[in-house]
Amino acid sequence: xxxPISYSYRxxxxxRLTTFLTAAGMAxxxxxxxxxxxxxxxxxxxxxxxxxxxxxxxxxxxxxxxVQSVLDRNQAGIVASQPEIxxxxxxxxxxxxxxxxxNLPRRGTGQPGNVMIRGVQPPSFALRREVRLAQGRWxxxxxxxxVAGLQIAQRYQGAGLGETMRFAMRxxxxxxxxxxxxxxxxxxxxxxxxxxxxxxxxxxxxxxxLRLRDPEAFDGxxxxxxxxxxxxxxxxxxVEFYEAQSRRLADFIRLLGLVLTxxxxxxxxxxxxxxxxxxxxxxxxxxxxxxxxGFQRHHILIAFLLEAALLxxxxxxxxxxxxxxxxxxxxxxxxxxxxxxxxxxxxxxPEILLKSLAFGLGMGLVGGMLPALKAARLPLIDALRAV
Numbered sequence: 001x002x003x004p005i006s007y008s009y010r011x012x013x014x015x016r017l018t019t020f021l022t023a024a025g026m027a028x029x030x031x032x033x034x035x036x037x038x039x040x041x042x043x044x045x046x047x048x049x050x051x052x053x054x055x056x057x058x059x060x061x062x063x064x065x066x067v068q069s070v071l072d073r074n075q076a077g078i079v080a081s082q083p084e085i086x087x088x089x090x091x092x093x094x095x096x097x098x099x100x101x102x103n104l105p106r107r108g109t110g111q112p113g114n115v116m117i118r119g120v121q122p123p124s125f126a127l128r129r130e131v132r133l134a135q136g137r138w139x140x141x142x143x144x145x146x147v148a149g150l151q152i153a154q155r156y157q158g159a160g161l162g163e164t165m166r167f168a169m170r171x172x173x174x175x176x177x178x179x180x181x182x183x184x185x186x187x188x189x190x191x192x193x194x195x196x197x198x199x200x201x202x203x204x205x206x207x208x209x210l211r212l213r214d215p216e217a218f219d220g221x222x223x224x225x226x227x228x229x230x231x232x233x234x235x236x237x238x239v240e241f242y243e244a245q246s247r248r249l250a251d252f253i254r255l256l257g258l259v260l261t262x263x264x265x266x267x268x269x270x271x272x273x274x275x276x277x278x279x280x281x282x283x284x285x286x287x288x289x290x291x292x293x294g295f296q297r298h299h300i301l302i303a304f305l306l307e308a309a310l311l312x313x314x315x316x317x318x319x320x321x322x323x324x325x326x327x328x329x330x331x332x333x334x335x336x337x338x339x340x341x342x343x344x345x346x347x348x349x350p351e352i353l354l355k356s357l358a359f360g361l362g363m364g365l366v367g368g369m370l371p372a373l374k375a376a377r378l379p380l381i382d383a384l385r386a387v
Contacts, residue, residue: 003295003303011279011307012314019311022275026315026363029264034323034356036257038346040250043333046344047246050184051239054215055127058208058225061232065245066099066206075231079208084221086211088126093211095124098193100200102167105157113341115152117167119193119205127209130183135161136176139191146191147176151343155332159189168199184242187332187342209238249333265363268315272367276308280375287378301376308368309361316360323356324348 012019058079059069071079076096085092098119103112118124122141125131139145148159158165158174165172172191180186197203212218222235280287287300326346333342 003290003299011283012310015279018275018278019314022271023311023314023318025271026268026312026360027317027319029261029268029363030316030319030356030360031323032257032264033261033359034320034348034352035326035346036254036261037352037355038323038326038348039257040253041349041352042344042347043250043253043342044243044246045347046182046342047184047242048239049130049182050180051237051242052127052129052211053237053239054212055238056210056212056218056221057236057238057241058210058233059206059236059241061226061234063234066097067101069099069206071096071205071208071233073204075233076205076208078228078231079210079225079233082210082221082225084210084212084214084217086213088123088211090122090126093123093126094208095121095127095210096193096205096208097121097124098197098202098204099206100196100202104159104165104167106155107157110157113156115156115189115341116187117146117189117191117196119196120190121193124190124209127211128180128185131178131180131185134177134179136174139175141192142195143192144170144172144195145175146172146189147178148174148190149186149188150177150179151186151330151332152189153177155343165189168196170199182345184245184342265359269363269367272308272311272364273370275311276304276368276371277374279307280304280371280378283375287375297376300378301372304372304375305365305368308364308372310364311368312360312362312364313357315363316357319360320353320356 058071059066060071063069073096080092080094080096085094087093100117100119101114102117104115105111106113125138133147134150136147139147146165148156153159153161153174157163161174161177163174165174178185178190193205197205212221218235218237225231225233225235290300327348328345330343330345332344
């Protein structure tokens with residue numbers, strides 16, 4: 001008959017201060033671990049949500065970002081004539097776009113930051129279902145009017161509704177603010193592609209985005225365009241393109257966070273080990289009594305490991321309470337792929353909850369393993385002498 005589970009948690013309750021201090025140390029590590037995963041997941045979801053599975057992007061072969069890509073007008077015209085392109089109310093759902101980086105001052109501090117300006121065509125709005133007008137109106141084609149993403153309007157000088165921005169030796173009036181939800185478009189400024197190309201003295205587009213009639217037709221479109229000698233291009237699903245944009249920075253965040261977690265985690269494990277050794281030292285008489293009552297060594301081992309696991313679970317609960325509040329925090333960083341600022345949120349998912357729970361339980365079990373082995377191997381005669 002195993003030792004009742006109540007024995008383990010009652011021993012933790014009997015030493016509340018020691019239990020809380022040890023669990024608090026574990027909670028700090030769980031918080032850091034969960035925050036790192038939430039940060040990387042928030043960045044990934046923001047960029048992945050930017051793309052759509054039934055949209056395809058055409059960029060110059062060998063480039064990784066729209067900033068590096070160049071498509072001349074003849075190439076863009078060939079792309080726009082493909083039979084796989086879906087048709088909307090205003091014609092084929094294909095848009096040739098230009099990406100330009102400008103340096104703008106932030107509100108409050110005046111510190112400069114890189115902002116992505118996207119030159120768009122009328123079909124661009126139909127291609128991005130998640131984009132909706134939040135304030136004002138859309139810009140008039142052929143004018144120096146622009147619309148700003150919600151995050152840009154809040155964070156940068158001159159980007160609010162009715163304000164004026166100056167770049168490329170022109171004044172640009174913000175006539176609308178759009179909300180693109182949890183996507184990277186919220187960190188962009190949109191304007192008429194022809195006006196932007198003229199202002200920046202450029203003649204070529206950066207990329208072309210199109211909606212497929214049938215998402216399963218992607219492979220055929222990709223094979224035809226990439227084998228066309230007139231088109232040194234690559235074709236990618238939009239969602240896969242933006243997921244690749246997040247990978248480098250997200251991997252760096254995870255690596256840096258895991259290094260910090262390992263350092264803090266070592267201290268937490270040592271703290272749990274010291275606590276459990278102290279528990280064994282003060283309960284030798286209990287161990288002797290249980291052995292005398294017929295409990296086996298493995299019963300003692302399991303009881304002390306369960307106690308250590310409960311300590312880790314308590315640390316997980318305490319650590320996840322503040323970590324869950326990070327969901328309401330929005331921050332910005334430089335996207336290493338585009339070199340433009342992108343705004344995103346910490347994102348807590350069920351997978352992160354399970355990973356952090358496993359991590360907390362693991363710290364408790366690792367810290368409690370040696371003390372539990374000591375308790376289980378304690379000679380019966382020595383234990384009974386302490387009674």
